Amino acid sequence: MPFLRTILARLAATLVTLFGAAVIVFVVIRVVPGNPIAMMLPPGATEDDIARLQALYGLDKSIFEQFVIWLGGVVRGDFGTSISLRQPVLNLVLGRLPATLELSIMALVIAVFIGGAMALTGTLRRDTRTEAAIDVTSGMALSVPDFLWGLILILLFGVLWPVFHISGRVSPSLDFDFQTQFYLFESVLRLRFDVWADLVSHMFMPSLALAIPLAAIISQLLKQSLKETMHLDYVTLARTKGYSEASVITREALPNAVLPTLTLIGVQFTFLIGGTVIIERLFSYEGLGNMAIDAVINRDLPLIQGIVILFALLFTVVNLVVDMTYAALNPRLRHA
């Protein structure tokens, strides 16, 4: 059963990765200066008050002991209690995850559409000025990081031509009782397109800012791969059958050209998820990333740990999905 063995090996690798990530954050956030208890108490608090609270949160023990206690909790599904928000970390983190997932996936979809369209157009018009223009555009898109794109978009669509919401996830004036945290998804399922439009108007700029660099990478990688594929014999054979150049590209070349770019796009997508931390802050979007920054400012150790573990888990899931997609699209692996 090579398939089962692959799955088990992947699972083991995932656990090792997560454990490693846990150890590193655990140590780092306890070594850097800043006392979470001192920060949550009013200025007049005595040494005694601080010591009492530290004991309450177990922060008076050694790092090793704290880690063992924390790990014991995690095994039972208890990630501790947030010091600044005084709620279970697991609830807080899972409550914010959908917002970040929706934003990241929307960004991915935008990036695939823009980048894919650029790659296809560039291949169709290869060796012309159009291709050169596409190369210049993607080069420029890549030389500006996502948070600067965020600022540029705010200037464009928030200030100069204010058509989109600059901050938040949903207009508070909107009288809608969400049953889940997947707002966008839920608004579609419940056919409330007014709510959907409001959500999209909030998500448009942050997701576009995240999408632009990824779109540029997709455009470059996919176009390169497509152009190499266009020289292959089966593509030429399809041309002799009477297909137009556009059909030859989309029907024959694309399914093959996508494969080698898939893995790289997967890696880039995990970078995009990392980018949500700053972008969410910039647009006051209530997701995991925004919560992460607050947690760091407040030295909220249990919350930081929970968020980091969740991000690490997210990255491994993305990589797993990429590998599975690759295998599903490649008949040579599917039957191996």
Next chain:
Amino acid sequence: MSFLEVENLTLRIARGPRILRAVSLGVDQGEVRGLVGESGAGKSMIGKAILGTLPRAIQVVSGRISLDGTDLQTLPARERRRRIGAQVALIPQDPLTALNPVRRVGPQITNRLVDILGWDRSRAEARARELLDEVHIPDPDRVMRSYPHELSGGMRQRILIASAFAAEPKLIIADEPTTALDVTVQKQILRLIKEMQDRHNTALLFVTHDLGVVSKICQSLTVLYAGKVIEDTDTRSFFAAPGHPYSQALLHATPKYTDPEDSLTPVPQHVIDAVEAEVTDFDKGLGA
């Protein structure tokens, strides 16, 4: 007038040398014409020019290509592509690279019928089954569901032959269709192409550098050197007495036609010099 007429076709690499020099040849319905020449002589370029798949770097300087009396150049691009797809088919050189690795074999045989000629799918599939049977592939249904990597090279070439004949083309261009195969399979594939051509009474332009093959299946042949037609004749008179010194030398360089006692004689230098001079004269005549 033949079904395929190539007249005075001259190609060049953009801002570079000529690739074809006023090439003329015709292939009629039911005729098998060999296109012979050393590697690099421009044989494949003739096929590509007919099929409309010339590399971007190659320019058509002058010449006409017509199918059934219609000059392809007079047709709008879309119609030209469609016409070629409907009337001409290619049997490629390397069956290992000529099938799309991520698609099943069945759709690769039927796609021209369905997408270009507008057949409905079930009729096209029935036709594909029939063709796979014609090219002696057992269990057509299983093969149609297979991916190319699951099949041998000989099997894939049979599939490509079936696919080439699918739309009952008037003309087939076979570009060295056996060179990439095992020696044992080469004969079978050659016989199969000839058998299919006979049955469908197709015009066949058979590109090869092997005069032995020409003697077996071709009625006529065109000898090419450096993109220039050296000789255009019927097979019988060619093998009786080649008309051009270069053709003679080529014949002597072919194993079957030399005395087994005699070691193979490569084309002698003075013959090459003479034919090179002809090419240079041709280019001078055109002022280049």
